[in-house]
Each structure stands twice: as structure tokens, then as C-alpha cells.
Amino acid sequence: MTIPADARIAVVTGASSGIGAATARELTRQGFHVVIGARRTDRLAALADEIGGTALPLDVTDDASVEAFASQIPRADVLVNNAGGAKGLETVLDAELEKWRWMWETNVLGTLRMTRALMPALLASGNGLIVTVTSIAALEIYPGGSGYTSAKHAPGVLHRTLRDELLGQPIRLTEIAPGAVETEFSLVRFDGDDAKAAKVYEGFQPLVAEDVAEVIGFVASRPAHVNLDQVLIKPRAQA
Numbered sequence: 001m002t003i004p005a006d007a008r009i010a011v012v013t014g015a016s017s018g019i020g021a022a023t024a025r026e027l028t029r030q031g032f033h034v035v036i037g038a039r040r041t042d043r044l045a046a047l048a049d050e051i052g053g054t055a056l057p058l059d060v061t062d063d064a065s066v067e068a069f070a071s072q073i074p075r076a077d078v079l080v081n082n083a084g085g086a087k088g089l090e091t092v093l094d095a096e097l098e099k100w101r102w103m104w105e106t107n108v109l110g111t112l113r114m115t116r117a118l119m120p121a122l123l124a125s126g127n128g129l130i131v132t133v134t135s136i137a138a139l140e141i142y143p144g145g146s147g148y149t150s151a152k153h154a155p156g157v158l159h160r161t162l163r164d165e166l167l168g169q170p171i172r173l174t175e176i177a178p179g180a181v182e183t184e185f186s187l188v189r190f191d192g193d194d195a196k197a198a199k200v201y202e203g204f205q206p207l208v209a210e211d212v213a214e215v216i217g218f219v220a221s222r223p224a225h226v227n228l229d230q231v232l233i234k235p236r237a238q239a
């Protein structure tokens with residue numbers, strides 16, 4: 001579907017599954033026309049049909065893809081920087097550089113690329129909102145997690161720095177830091193190994209994608225003078 005000129009527009013990256021897909025549904029319920037981006041375009045097309053949104057192919061690790069995506073969005077009220085993920089669980093000494101490259105390109109440079117490319121469209125709305133999905137991994141460390149925790153700390157730093165740099169501009173910035181959410185995240189982390197992925201959620205009830213999406217919906221529905229700087233959301237049973 002083409003993007004309607006008179007609608008409130010929300011852009012969600014990484015909307016082909018998990019938190020991004022749930023957020024696209026939530027923001028649609030709130031009346032936004034939602035533009036969804038990811039690499040798995042078959043899934044995006046099905047979701048766009050379901051919500052009446054616009055599906056555009058997007059690889060946040062690719063400059064040309066981000067540029068082509070942004071060029072189709074002249075105005076945006078909300079950008080949800082959600083595309084991301086982890087690869088592996090390795091000690092610092094054993095870590096594979098390829099996995100670090102994947103995590104840094106996707107989570108860090110992907111967020112930077114998208115934020116810069118969409119900034120003119122967000123400013124054009126007169127009241128833009130950037131929501132960046134980081135993680136409790138942006139606030140903590142854990143053994144074997146340095147590649148992912150560092151790749152999530154960095155978007156948190158980007159968020160806080162931009163918040164200062166853009167003071168006085170018609171733009172708000174929110175960092176959402178979820179704990180464990182049961183999505184395809186762990187499958188991606190362990191390259192499709194179901195048993196390893198399921199172990200992550202053993203012994204406690206994780207969040208579901210909708211729990212996070214509803215928080216993003218709450219952030220997007222605040223009045224223009226209210227900035228929720230950071231929201232940390234965990235399963236009750238997670239330390």
C-alpha cells in the first residue's frame with residue numbers, strides 16, 4: 001500500500017517477527033499508518049496485508065537499502081529502531097569476529113543509519129519520536145555475552161547523546177530496555193538450534209512480544225511535552 005499523505009506515520013524496523021511485528025500491530029490499533037521494514041519480505045507482505053500498512057524491504061546493515069527505504073518516507077511521526085539480535089554466547093577470548101561484526105552492524109550501525117536517514121522525515125512531522133529498543137543487555141553484562149551486551153550498550157549511548165544534541169528540536173527520544181522476551185531472538189542467536197533456544201526460557205515465564213509493544217504504544221501516546229527517557233521492562237521472575 002502507498003503511504004497516505006494525511007496519516008500519522010510510524011516506521012518500525014525489524015517488523016517481520018517478534019517485538020517489531022507486535023509493535024506494528026499495536027501502533028496500527030492506535031491509528032498510525034505503519035511502514036514496516038525487514039529482510040524477510042514475504043512475512044512483511046503478510047503483516048502489511050493484515051494491518052493495512054506499507055511493507056518496504058530493509059537491510060539496516062546496508063547503506064543503499066537504508067537510503068532507498070528512507071527515500072520513500074517524506075514524513076514520519078514515530079521511528080521504532082527495533083531491528084537487532086544476538087549471535088552466539090562466547091567468552092571474550094573465544095569470540096568469533098564474524099559474530100561481533102554481525103551484532104555491531106545490525107544493532108549499532110543499523111540504529112545509527114536508520115536514525116540519520118529518517119531524521120529529516122521526523123523533524124518534518126513537527127513532533128517526531130524515536131524509540132530505540134535496546135535491552136537489559138544495554139545496562140548489564142553476563143558471562144559469554146560481551147558481543148551482544150556491547151552492541152546494546154552502544155545504541156543506549158547513541159540514544160542518550162542524541163537526546164542532548166537534539167534538545168530544543170521538535171523530537172523526543174525513548175530507550176526501551178526489555179528483559180527476556182520469547183521471540184525468534186534465541187533461535188537467531190543459536191543459529192536455529194531449537195533445544196538451545198528453548199533452554200533460555202527454562203524455569204521462568206518470559207515476556208511476550210505484546211508486553212513490550214504495549215509499552216511502546218504507551219510511549220507513542222504521551223502528549224508532545226512528555227519524554228519518557230528510558231523504560232526497563234522485565235519478566236517478574238528475572239533478576
Ligand code: NDP
Pocket residue numbers: 013014015016017018019020037038039040041058059060061082083084085086106133134135136177178179180181182183184185186188209
Ligand atoms: P526477532 O528475532 O523475532 O526479531 C528481530 C527482527 O530484526 C526481525 O524482524 C529481523 O527481520 C530484524 N532484523 C535482523 N537483522 C536485520 C537487518 N539486517 N535489517 C533489517 N532487519 C533486521 O527478535 P525480537 O523481536 O526479540 O528482537 C527485536 C529487538 O529486541 C532486537 O533489537 C533485540 O536485540 C531486542 N531485544 C530482544 C530481547 C529478547 O529477549 N527477545 C530482549 C531485549 C531486547 P529479518 O530477519 O526479516 O530482517
